Amino acid sequence: xxxxxxxxxxxxxxxxxxxxxxxxxxxxxxxxxxxxxxxxxxxxxxxxxxxxxxxxxxxxxxxxxxxxxxxxxxxxxxxxxxxxxxxxxxxxxxxxxxxxxxxxxxxxxxxxxxxxxxxxxxxxxxxxxxxx
Amino acid sequence: xxxxxxxxxxxxxxxxxxxxxxxxxxxxxxxxxxxxxxxxxxxxxxxxxxxxxxxxxxxxxxxxxxxxxxxxxxxxxxxxxxxxxxxxxxxxxxxxxxxxxxxxxxxxxxxxxxxxxxxxxxxxxxxxxxxx
DNA sequence: CCTTGACCCTCCAGTCAGTGGAAGGTCTAG
DNA sequence: CTAGACCTTCCACTGACTGGAGGGTCAAGG
Numbered sequence: 564x565x566x567x568x569x570x571x572x573x574x575x576x577x578x579x580x581x582x583x584x585x586x587x588x589x590x591x592x593x594x595x596x597x598x599x600x601x602x603x604x605x606x607x608x609x610x611x612x613x614x615x616x617x618x619x620x621x622x623x624x625x626x627x628x629x630x631x632x633x634x635x636x637x638x639x640x641x642x643x644x645x646x647x648x649x650x651x652x653x654x655x656x657x658x659x660x661x662x663x664x665x666x667x668x669x670x671x672x673x674x675x676x677x678x679x680x681x682x683x684x685x686x687x688x689x690x691x692x693x694x695x
Numbered sequence: 696x697x698x699x700x701x702x703x704x705x706x707x708x709x710x711x712x713x714x715x716x717x718x719x720x721x722x723x724x725x726x727x728x729x730x731x732x733x734x735x736x737x738x739x740x741x742x743x744x745x746x747x748x749x750x751x752x753x754x755x756x757x758x759x760x761x762x763x764x765x766x767x768x769x770x771x772x773x774x775x776x777x778x779x780x781x782x783x784x785x786x787x788x789x790x791x792x793x794x795x796x797x798x799x800x801x802x803x804x805x806x807x808x809x810x811x812x813x814x815x816x817x818x819x820x821x822x823x824x825x826x827x
Numbered sequence: 828c829c830t831t832g833a834c835c836c837t838c839c840a841g842t843c844a845g846t847g848g849a850a851g852g853t854c855t856a857g
Numbered sequence: 858c859t860a861g862a863c864c865t866t867c868c869a870c871t872g873a874c875t876g877g878a879g880g881g882t883c884a885a886g887g
Contacts, residue, residue, distance in 0.1 A: 619796060
């Protein structure tokens with residue numbers, strides 16, 4: 564059993580974040596006599612699970628679902644896989660969107676001389692004064 | 696001069712968003728006798744400028760900067776270009792991060808059978824039980 | 828003249844996933 | 858016994874809106 568700062572070190576999650584996760588019912592540590600949170604090894608596993616899934620881009624609600632699958636020894640691996648695949652699709656979409664954005668912005672930047680003169684195709688485009 | 700819903704149509708910005716932009720001092724429309732906001736053509740240009748720059752991924756604060764450059768007839772085009780280039784770099788970084796995420800998640804998903812059995816390499820990874 | 832419905836207004840609360848800080852209690856080493 | 862490093866709760870803030878309550882205004886139709 565350990566205090567929150569030790570759990571923080573072992574899970575690589577900030578103390579504030581751990582308390583926040585308790586607030587939204589992702590974890591329920593025990594309390595000692597003076598009201599301090601007290602974490603056991605399985606709590607730390609849970610926190611690490613959260614740290615890892617958040618860092619992979621899952622939202623809190625997805626983490627909640629993944630945790631329930633983690634808790635369920637009889638879940639089908641297909642249940643987990645479908646969550647992962649949905650997330651991969653989302654990431655893919657986001658990458659494509661950003662790619663489009665980059666192309667557009669790069670084209671604008673390339674047309675801009677970047678000198679001391681006031682003429683600027685970027686501003687013209689933003690203002691709706693582009694010719695194309 | 697037009698009411699807010701007409702300005703919304705012409706700028707492709709939701710009414711709520713236009714009011715919000717006023718709240719944070721991006722635009723200051725006139726008011727008519729009964730307190731209704733009243734937009735002229737130059738207000739609509741400003742709103743369109745905001746719509747376009749937001750859709751290109753600039754934050755509100757960046758839009759505020761771009762607007763001040765838009766207002767300044769003597770700005771150097773290099774000032775604008777540097778804002779655009781910084782944004783391109785950010786987008787690039789984000790794309791790379793998402794690419795890494797996608798590779799990691801895809802590798803996990805590929806190792807998962809996705810069947811009715813409980814064994815799941817994705818959960819194992821999240822739980823820190825991966826072998827590699 | 829009155830009503831209906833489409834506008835408009837302000838203000839408050841909520842979103843997401845935390846982060847920062849204030850005010851105060853507890854524990855441990857010197 | 859005291860300093861300082863912990864711990865607690867609670868409230869406010871972030872970005873960029875969005876939703877809704879509760880009310881005022883305006884134009885058309887009966």
